[in-house]
Amino acid sequence: MSDVIVEVSGLRKAFGTLEVLKGIDMSVRRGEVVCIIGPSGSGKSTLLRCVNLLEEPNAGTVVVNGFEMTDPDVDIDRARRGIGMVFQAFNLFGHLSVLENLTVAQRKVLKRDRDEAERIAMRNLEKVGLAEKAGSMPAQLSGGQQQRAAIARALAMDPAVMLFDEPTSALDPELVGDVLTVMRQLAEEGMTMLVVTHEMQFAREVADKVLFMDGGVVVEEGQAAQVIGEPRHERTRSFLARVLNPVHAGE
Amino acid sequence: MAMSRRKRAQVIRGVQYAVLVLAILLVVLLADWQTIGSQFFNLEAARTQIPEVITTALVNTAVYTALGFAVGFGLGLVFALMKLSSVGPYRWIATAYIEFFRGIPALLVFIALGFGVPLAFNLKFDVYSTAAIALGLVGSAYIAETLRAGIQAVPKGQIEAARSLGMSAARTNVTVVIPQAFRIILPPLTNELILLTKDSSLIYLLGLFRDDFELAKFGREGLNATNSMTPILLAGLCYLLITVPLGHLSRYLEGRTGRKSERGLKVTA
Numbered sequence: 001m002s003d004v005i006v007e008v009s010g011l012r013k014a015f016g017t018l019e020v021l022k023g024i025d026m027s028v029r030r031g032e033v034v035c036i037i038g039p040s041g042s043g044k045s046t047l048l049r050c051v052n053l054l055e056e057p058n059a060g061t062v063v064v065n066g067f068e069m070t071d072p073d074v075d076i077d078r079a080r081r082g083i084g085m086v087f088q089a090f091n092l093f094g095h096l097s098v099l100e101n102l103t104v105a106q107r108k109v110l111k112r113d114r115d116e117a118e119r120i121a122m123r124n125l126e127k128v129g130l131a132e133k134a135g136s137m138p139a140q141l142s143g144g145q146q147q148r149a150a151i152a153r154a155l156a157m158d159p160a161v162m163l164f165d166e167p168t169s170a171l172d173p174e175l176v177g178d179v180l181t182v183m184r185q186l187a188e189e190g191m192t193m194l195v196v197t198h199e200m201q202f203a204r205e206v207a208d209k210v211l212f213m214d215g216g217v218v219v220e221e222g223q224a225a226q227v228i229g230e231p232r233h234e235r236t237r238s239f240l241a242r243v244l245n246p247v248h249a250g251e
Numbered sequence: 252m253a254m255s256r257r258k259r260a261q262v263i264r265g266v267q268y269a270v271l272v273l274a275i276l277l278v279v280l281l282a283d284w285q286t287i288g289s290q291f292f293n294l295e296a297a298r299t300q301i302p303e304v305i306t307t308a309l310v311n312t313a314v315y316t317a318l319g320f321a322v323g324f325g326l327g328l329v330f331a332l333m334k335l336s337s338v339g340p341y342r343w344i345a346t347a348y349i350e351f352f353r354g355i356p357a358l359l360v361f362i363a364l365g366f367g368v369p370l371a372f373n374l375k376f377d378v379y380s381t382a383a384i385a386l387g388l389v390g391s392a393y394i395a396e397t398l399r400a401g402i403q404a405v406p407k408g409q410i411e412a413a414r415s416l417g418m419s420a421a422r423t424n425v426t427v428v429i430p431q432a433f434r435i436i437l438p439p440l441t442n443e444l445i446l447l448t449k450d451s452s453l454i455y456l457l458g459l460f461r462d463d464f465e466l467a468k469f470g471r472e473g474l475n476a477t478n479s480m481t482p483i484l485l486a487g488l489c490y491l492l493i494t495v496p497l498g499h500l501s502r503y504l505e506g507r508t509g510r511k512s513e514r515g516l517k518v519t520a
Binding site (some may be wrong): 154 | 406408409411412413414415416417418419422426427430431434
């Protein structure tokens with residue numbers, strides 16, 4: 001199997017007349033952590049959602065884990081099994097307990113039997129520190145706990161790559177750390193990750209590669225320390241100045 | 252004129268109580284209490300109604316309503332799905348159907364089904380079939396809209412989460428959308444059941460045998476026989492016996508689901 005897990009080329013996406021992605025080329029290699037940063041409206045979430053085809057691109061190709069997602073004849077459900085997705089709003093199934101949230105797709109999609117699905121679910125809940133919440137309903141959990149449960153739900157499917165769409169943006173500041181810790185641990189275990197985030201500290205310390213997007217294009221990409229520490233482009237510099245030092249951004 | 256907030260609140264409350272007392276006084280003074288007593292609370296007339304008002308009339312009302320609701324739910328689900336379909340003609344047909352049956356009085360549906368359709372198609376329906384179909388047609392238009400709204404009220408993120416886990420569109424509907432939509436629609440669906448309970452009184456148009464009488468018809472027959480309003484009051488109370496518990500059930504479910512989503516929102520906010 002190829003060493004490149006995600007390969008995006010010439011990707012274009014428009015909503016009506018609004019061009020959100022204007023030709024994106026990027027790739028993620030096995031075991032790599034790639035962070036996408038950029039101002040809101042830059043198209044970074046749309047790019048992520050094109051990777052598992054939650055948004056249908058207008059042009060270009062996306063190949064993930066050997067599946068050409070943009071091929072109209074691809075078995076999209078099968079392809080998505082290998083792609084874990086974590087959303088900004090968690091999106092746990094509100095009518096199911098935490099444990100059921102983790103087992104439902106294992107059983108209905110991967111056809112694992114109940115015992116196996118529950119064993120795998122519990123292993124992943126332990127990993128994110130939520131084993132004792134298995135019987136709770138999502139609404140009984142804090143935002144940070146919900147997001148960690150959502151990560152565990154995606155992991156229970158044994159994905160080849162995990163997509164994170166601003167996973168900490170909806171959290172109270174004091175809950176962000178728990179989620180980032182879980183993500184950092186995942187990265188250390190060698191999980192392939194594509195992360196849209198505003199957490200510069202996380203990107204700098206965990207990412208192998210950082211992409212800065214603005215206006216639907218990748219403005220700058222490179223090693224995390226370089227893009228965040230010594231950005232080459234003026235747009236990257238001014239964005240980072242605003243994000244890293246919001247109080248003095250107007251000066 | 253400067254009035255303190257407390258003073259103003261006192262005046263407003265005082266006026267409201269005064270109006271209430273006045274209205275009660277008016278009713279008490281104007282009503283003919285003797286006639287009301289003999290007309291509405293005539294024990295002898297009441298005795299002629301028992302036990303059939305329960306064993307026949309109440310049971311028939313419940314059965315007609317249940318049959319109508321079952322048909323209405325089935326048809327409603329079909330038209331709700333048609334209205335959500337990506338196939339244009341399905342949506343148009345569903346829209347036309349819903350507009351039609353939501354817009355015409357239930358009375359006309361009963362007449363058409365009781366007399367028009369049997370003539371036109373040379374069919375003969377028994378009372379139960381007519382009740383089931385007529386009430387079903389009337390109810391289905393509202394139920395279809397309720398179901399559609401409920402399905403659409405399930406947050407898009409739930410569907411995206413299911414699809415991103417590799418569930419097919421159909422599997423997502425069965426496992427994620429419909430169970431959550433069901434919670435949302437339970438309260439409005441209960442209200443629809445209450446409306447159908449009352450609409451079931453229109454079945455009298457078909458010309459019923461005594462065993463087929465439902466509450467309203469039974470009450471009116473009682474009125475004719477006893478020359479007293481008591482049977483009507485009794486029939487009314489029997490309706491309340493069905494509808495009030497249903498209303499409480501609806502509010503209970505509403506409160507429960509409301510609390511749940513509120514809590515969910517607070518956490519995601």
